[in-house]
Amino acid sequence: MTDVGGAATSSGFDKVVASAAEAVADIPDGASLAVGGFGLCGNPIALIEALLAQGTADLSVVSNNCGVDDWGLGVLLNAQRIAKMTSSYVGENKEFERQFLSGELELELTPQGTLAEKLRAGGAGIAAFFTRAGVGTQVADGGLPRRYDGAGGIAVASPAKEVRTFGTGDAAAEYVLEEAISTDFALVHALRGDRHGNLVFNKSARNFSPLAAMAGRICIAQVEELVEPGEIDPDTVHLPGVYVHRVVHVGTDIEKRIERRTVSAPSSAAPTTPDTKGA
Template identity: 80%
Template sequence: MIDKQWASAADAVADIPDGATLAVGGFGLSGNPIALIEALLAQGTSDLSIVSNNCGVDDWGLGILLAAQRIRKMTSSYVGENKEFERQFLSGELELELTPQGTLAEKLRAGGSGIAAFYTQTGVGTQVAEGGLPRRYNADGSVAVASPPKDVRSFDVHGVEKEFVLEEAITTDFSLVHAAVGDRHGNLVFNKAARNFNPLAAMAGRVCIAQVERLVEPGEIDPDSIHLPGVFVHRLIEVGTDIEKRIERRTVSRPAATEGA
């Protein structure tokens, strides 16, 4: 029997070295593996290159690693909710590889599936394909590193020639993910919106570390309900169902005042 449970988040991330590459699940603040991120912060790991849809907010999610200047590079599709991210990027302290969201998802999935690269129409005719997107600035605001041009080829699609850009898959040293339920063999179930980049990030990491709210015995999860098979998961920690979960931005409105109230 393969029991993948580890005693604590600190133990599970202890061998992540300075300079490691990480794929981290989450979308906004939904599905952030915060216990693992906090453990990584506490142990002082730095010079990290992280692939994640976004970088949390200033005081939550990956934003706490960013605030401590532990991140060297982010590969993301959205960076608009973090003021410190903007400051570090524009001042030349942080490298950013901005990637279309669907392309980022497929790059992770391809990496986890053993596919080296793929062609997509997304980005054709833009700087995504043609190159020149700023990745790192100098302190004076000039561009220090720009994205290179990518291979573009034409393919026949239903009798019509269309251009596609080549995108390379992403694999990382480690991945950090959050799941609602997991069994000791590493099979995972994600809850609603937390089933975002978490399965894809898990697949891309050479070593996948998952925090789960509830850990059960093998066989307790209906096989048809498993979102990610345990073959992709190497370490598990249980964080409990009462772990704090934040909302990135509330969009509900106050009820209209009742006349005469």
């Protein structure tokens, strides 16, 4: 039997559940979640909406960002179901700003590459690592606001982290210690998946989704296309099924959004023949 593109057919490996509601039913209040997606790309919206519907609250969420006011993780935030966010980018969301500045929401702001590596390390069983990102800033020295008191003061600030020097001579440099992240659950969206949980992500949705999936002790994946084991070429698998515990088929017509659509106005000028003299 195999997890990656093999021909195993035992029903014991079938991880498909009937609905998003069933897939998230055991996520309790106070759970920690790693959620995939990059901006609004690859948001596991069916799973997020199922969590919203069942009323789960007091969540600690780790994700690159928190969606927008009415989409992605923003729907949980609007319902005040999120107690803490660990993120890299917190723009595009006015309610996020309001809750953070009013002291309703805790925020652990983390450099994007560091956040990705913290999730990967959590999934790989690595307790911590040293990185140069953040050395000489409040990321390492401490003092970043994590929670405001609602009156403009800082109620909780980030602590100082261990900094060590590695290398000798001109190669010597300081590095800051960052602890890995592992969570109770992970929620991700994939372009394609099989019944064993092997997943393929689409373009920039691959930035954080495999890492978030690895970090969750229980990973739940919604997939646009569900195929049988063996139909995905092993060389194209982005995340092996060993990391995935439940699969929900949501179909290819699921709504997708982008933060901002930017288009160019069509030109009304008639095309001209380029001057090729001397070319």
